[in-house]
Each structure stands twice: as structure tokens, then as C-alpha cells.
Amino acid sequence: MPNKLSKKPNNLAVIxxxxxxxxxxxxxxxxxxxxxxxxxxxxxxxxWNWATIIALLALLVSIIGLLHQLGLVPASPPIPLECxxxxxxxxxxxxxxxxxxxQMSGDPLQPGDEWTQTLQLAINQLHGKVxxxxxxxxxxxSTDQDARTIADNYKATLVIWGSxxxxxxxxxxxxxxxxxxxxxxxxxxRTAEMAQPIDTLDKLRLFVSRGGETEYVLNFVLAQLxxxxxxHFDALPFLNKALALLPQDPLxxxxxxxxxxxxxxxxxxxxxxxxxxxxxxxxxxxxxxDVPAFINRGNIYxxxxxxxxxxxxxxxxxxxxxxxxxxYSNRGDVYxxxxxxxxxxxxxxxxxxxxxxxxxPHNNRGFIYYSRGKLDQALEDFKQAIALDPKDAPAYRxxxxxxxxxxxxxxxxxxxxxxxxxxPDFPDGYFVRGDVYKTQGNNAxxxxxxxxxxxxxxxxxxxxxTIDDFKAKLGLATAATSSGN
Numbered sequence: 001m002p003n004k005l006s007k008k009p010n011n012l013a014v015i016x017x018x019x020x021x022x023x024x025x026x027x028x029x030x031x032x033x034x035x036x037x038x039x040x041x042x043x044x045x046x047x048w049n050w051a052t053i054i055a056l057l058a059l060l061v062s063i064i065g066l067l068h069q070l071g072l073v074p075a076s077p078p079i080p081l082e083c084x085x086x087x088x089x090x091x092x093x094x095x096x097x098x099x100x101x102x103q104m105s106g107d108p109l110q111p112g113d114e115w116t117q118t119l120q121l122a123i124n125q126l127h128g129k130v131x132x133x134x135x136x137x138x139x140x141x142s143t144d145q146d147a148r149t150i151a152d153n154y155k156a157t158l159v160i161w162g163s164x165x166x167x168x169x170x171x172x173x174x175x176x177x178x179x180x181x182x183x184x185x186x187x188x189x190r191t192a193e194m195a196q197p198i199d200t201l202d203k204l205r206l207f208v209s210r211g212g213e214t215e216y217v218l219n220f221v222l223a224q225l226x227x228x229x230x231x232h233f234d235a236l237p238f239l240n241k242a243l244a245l246l247p248q249d250p251l252x253x254x255x256x257x258x259x260x261x262x263x264x265x266x267x268x269x270x271x272x273x274x275x276x277x278x279x280x281x282x283x284x285x286x287x288x289x290d291v292p293a294f295i296n297r298g299n300i301y302x303x304x305x306x307x308x309x310x311x312x313x314x315x316x317x318x319x320x321x322x323x324x325x326x327x328y329s330n331r332g333d334v335y336x337x338x339x340x341x342x343x344x345x346x347x348x349x350x351x352x353x354x355x356x357x358x359x360x361p362h363n364n365r366g367f368i369y370y371s372r373g374k375l376d377q378a379l380e381d382f383k384q385a386i387a388l389d390p391k392d393a394p395a396y397r398x399x400x401x402x403x404x405x406x407x408x409x410x411x412x413x414x415x416x417x418x419x420x421x422x423x424p425d426f427p428d429g430y431f432v433r434g435d436v437y438k439t440q441g442n443n444a445x446x447x448x449x450x451x452x453x454x455x456x457x458x459x460x461x462x463x464x465x466t467i468d469d470f471k472a473k474l475g476l477a478t479a480a481t482s483s484g485n
Contacts, residue, residue: 083135087155094132094228097154099147099161100140101169111169112136115160122221130229147174157228168251175228216245220259227262233270239263257287264296273300291321295330302334310334325355333364341368359388363395375402393422397432404436412436427458431467438470446470 087095096119098112119134126132135154141147147159151174162171223238243259246252264279280297283290298313311334317327332347345368351361366381379402385395396419403412416433423429434449450467458464471477 083137083154086153087133087157088131089155092131092230094130094158094225095154095156096132096134096158096160097150097156098134098136099150099159100136100138101161102140102142102163104163105166109164109169111162111164111171112160115171118217118221119225122218122225125222126225129231129234130225132225132229144172144174147172148176150174151176158224173224216242216247219245220255223259223262233266235262236266239266253286257283257290257293260286261290261293261296264293268296268300273304276300277304289320291317291324291327294320295324295327298330307334307337323354325351325358325361328354329358329361329364332361336364336368341372344368357388359385359392359395362388363392363398366395366398370398370401370405375405378402391422393419393426393429396422397429400432400436404432404439409436409440425456427453427456428460428463430456431458431460431463435466443474447474447476 083097087093098115098119101109101111103109116134116136119132123130123132123134137150139146139150141150141161142163147161150156151159157176159174159176160171161174162169164170219238219242223235223242226232226238227235239259239262243256243263246256246259260279260283264276264283267273267276267279277297277300280293280300283293284297287293294313294317298310298317301307301313302310311331314327314331314334317324318331321327328347329351332344332351335341335344335347345365348361348365348368351358352365362381363385366378366385369375369378369381379399382395382399382402385392386399389395396415400412400415400419403409403415413433413436416429416436420426420429420433430449430452434446434453437443437446437449447470450470453463454467
């Protein structure tokens with residue numbers, strides 16, 4: 001079963017897949033209905049004149065003012081001023097930048113105002129769970145690249161831009177997770193217990209009726225703010241509510257797919273892999289060209305042992321996006337498991353060319369070179385993986401294995417110690433270090449590490465046989481006896 005997805009630093013090209021459908025601005029259309037003269041309600045007929053209307057309006061204003069004073073009606077959030085300072089990413093601030101919407105046709109509207117108020121309302125409702133801020137820029141932009149430039153300038157997590165048409169408002173999200181758990185980890189490498197690197201969405205378009213869909217939009221915004229916050233599990237109830245409220249319309253398939261994608265990520269991290277698989281499949285049904293969904297569904301198929309479907313999903317991801325480094329890296333990892341090292345080398349090298357800062361393909365290619373006895377090339381790849389991700393424990397184990405094979409046992413121990421410190425609950429790290437102690441004749445430390453391997457549930461048959469043989473030579477109980485099997 002797949003483990004938790006790990007983290008990667010900012011990468012505009014790789015971001016939590018379909019996440020953040022641009023929210024439909026609520027109440028985008030002002031009412032044009034006029035007071036009805038002589039309206040009947042069955043028994044009573046009201047007749048309106050200007051004096052009556054003015055008096056009623058004055059009374060209404062007084063009542064609303066009183067309710068505001070009593071705190072029974074929340075005041076409308078103020079419209080933020082022009083963006084002045086970038087996001088405080090060191091303190092995990094989510095900044096949402098809203099641009100001026102382009103007026104294409106129809107009556108003039110200000111969806112940016114509606115977006116701002118909806119976002120502020122969502123932030124207020126989260127009661128400090130997420131540190132977020134909304135600001136505005138006066139530019140009218142028309143491309144995703146323009147949005148990326150704004151995101152870079154302000155360190156924004158979300159940039160919202162779009163246009164106003166006769167029948168709908170098109171809102172676009174450009175997404176750049178700055179620290180979120182929902183990002184790709186370069187250190188996700190050759191370890192059976194670790195899931196494949198994930199892929200995420202970096203943009204999405206929402207189509208919202210000019211009348212607005214306030215409750216849906218609010219829940220969608222709440223889902224996005226929490227999804228990109230410090231605890232993305234908090235987004236689940238908002239995603240469920242947004243999905244239930246989303247109108248059934250083919251134009252809205254991309255929005256629905258994005259919600260399914262986000263929910264699938266959460267289910268995966270909760271260990272609910274069948275639910276995650278179902279949601280990724282639903283995402284792909286609604287958005288057949290969603291590359292991140294194919295990659296992540298392939299990860300789950302692989303963790304469940306269905307490697308044919310896993311490979312098929314990675315093949316589809318590569319076909320849809322030949323520039324996706326994660327797709328090549330993950331497919332190369334499958335080829336390693338199948339013993340197809342030449343195909344794996346091709347894919348891993350391509351992944352490095354597409355994303356030189358991606359650690360996983362370096363580590364995995366180092367594994368191939370090590371398996372083929374090309375120790376110098378393996379060492380260079382492991383060193384590069386560590387340089388890109390200093391917390392990549394599998395790369396340290398590979399590095400140590402090269403030293404151990406070269407007979408440089410002290411250097412191997414130093415590197416293995418770092419791997420154990422990084423992953424203290426990973427059994428294989430203790431076995432390989434124990435094996436070096438055994439070679440050095442340090443039986444006490446070797447036994448300690450071997451026992452730790454067993455205590456952590458190590459199941460590799462070859463490793464357990466080595467432990468049994470070592471204990472038998474010392475006249476001790478075997479690993480099977482010690483583990484109670």
C-alpha cells in the first residue's frame with residue numbers, strides 16, 4: 001500500500017493536479033427587478049408610492065445598522081487595496097492575488113470584487129486555521145504565463161484572473177503551492193515502502209453563471225485555502241460539500257474533476273486507497289487528458305501490485321505530456337522492477353533532462369549502475385541525488401552500498417548512519433549497517449542492528465536468512481525464533 005506522499009520545494013511546473021478550480025464569483029449579477037405595483041398575495045393588496053418606499057428604505061437601513069451594532073449581521077469584508085508586499089512564506093502565509101477581469105461582452109460586472117469578498121468571508125470562517133491574505137492588482141491579463149509572472153512577483157499561492165461574457169464569468173486559477181504537503185518530493189526514490197512521486201495541478205478554469213453560485217463558491221474557496229494550508233485533511237468536508245452543490249453541466253466537468261482529484265489525494269494520505277482510486281478514475285472520466293490523475297492512479301495501481309495497469313497509466317501520461325519528468329521517472333522505476341534496465345535508463349535520463357532538480361531519477365539510475373557493477377557512475381548519481389535533496393535517505397543507502405562494496409567500511413558506516421537518522425523506522429537501514437558491522441567483526445553492534453531490523457518488521461527473505469545464519473554461527477536463536485514466527 002502506498003505510504004504518505006513526500007514533499008518537494010516549489011515547482012511551478014509540477015503542482016497538486018486539478019487542485020483549485022477558480023471559484024465562481026457569487027452574486028455576480030445585480031438585481032434589476034422593480035417594485036411591483038398592486039401585487040396580490042391572495043388576500044392583501046399593497047399599493048406603493050414614493051413616500052412609502054423612502055420610509056421603508058429608511059427603516060430597513062436603520063434595522064440593518066442596528067443588527068450590525070449587535071453583531072447579528074457580519075459586515076461585508078472591505079475590498080483590499082493594491083498588492084503592496086509579497087506573501088510571508090516563511091510563516092506559511094497563503095496569498096491570493098486577484099487581477100482585473102477583462103470585459104468581453106454583456107453588462108459590466110466586477111467579479112474581482114465578488115471574488116475578494118468571498119475569499120475574505122472564507123478566511124474569516126476558518127478562524128485562523130489558515131494564514132491567508134487577499135490583495136488586488138489592476139492589470140488585465142490573458143495568459144497563464146502572465147499569471148505565473150504575478151505569482152512569482154508576489155510569492156502568491158493563487159492568482160485569479162479571467163473575463164466576463166454575456167452568459168458566464170470565466171475565472172482562471174494559476175496555482176503555485178509554496179510549502180504545502182501537496183507537492184512533489186524529489187527524494188521519493190528506490191524504496192519499496194515509499195509511494196511513487198506524485199503530480200499535481202497547476203491551473204484550472206471555472207465557468208460560473210452570471211447570477212453567481214454563492215454557497216458552492218464559498219465551499220470551493222474554503223476547500224482550496226485549507227487544501228494548500230498546513231493540514232490539507234481539513235479540506236475534505238468542504239470538498240464534499242462543493243461536489244454536492246456543483247451544477248451538473250458538461251462545462252463544469254473540469255471543476256468536478258479538480259474536486260475529485262483533491263479528494264483522492266486526501267484519501268490516499270488517509271490510507272483509503274480504494275476510495276482514492278475511485279476518485280482518480282472519476283477525475284479521468286471527466287477530464288480524459290488529466291496527466292497528474294493518470295500518474296497518481298498509476299502509483300496506487302503499483303502499490304496494490306497491479307503493475308500492468310500501473311504501466312498503462314504512466315504510458316498514457318507520457319503520451320499526453322511528453323515533457324512530464326515525473327511520468328518518465330515513475331515509468332523508469334517500473335522498468336527497474338521488471339528488470340528492463342535499458343528501458344529504465346532511457347526514461348530516467350529523460351526525466352533528468354526535463355527536470356534537472358528532480359532527485360528521484362538520479363537515485364534510481366544510480367541503483368541501476370550499482371546493480372551493473374558501474375560503481376563510479378553509481379556514486380556520482382547518488383551524490384547528485386543527495387545534493388538535490390539532502391534528506392533523501394534511499395540515496396544515502398545507495399551511497400553507502402557503493403563504499404561497502406569498495407571495502408571502504410568506515411565511509412560506508414558514516415553514510416549509513418545518516419540514512420538511519422533520516423529514517424529511524426525503516427528496517428533496511430539497520431540491516432545494511434549491521435552487515436558492515438558484521439564484516440568488521442563487531443558482533444555486538446551487528447546483532448543490535450539485525451534485531452532492530454526484525455523489531456521493525458523487516459520481511460526481506462534474503463536479509464532474514466543472513467540474520468539467521470549469523471545468529472546460528474554464534475549459537476543464538478534464529479531470526480524466526482526471535483520474531484515469534
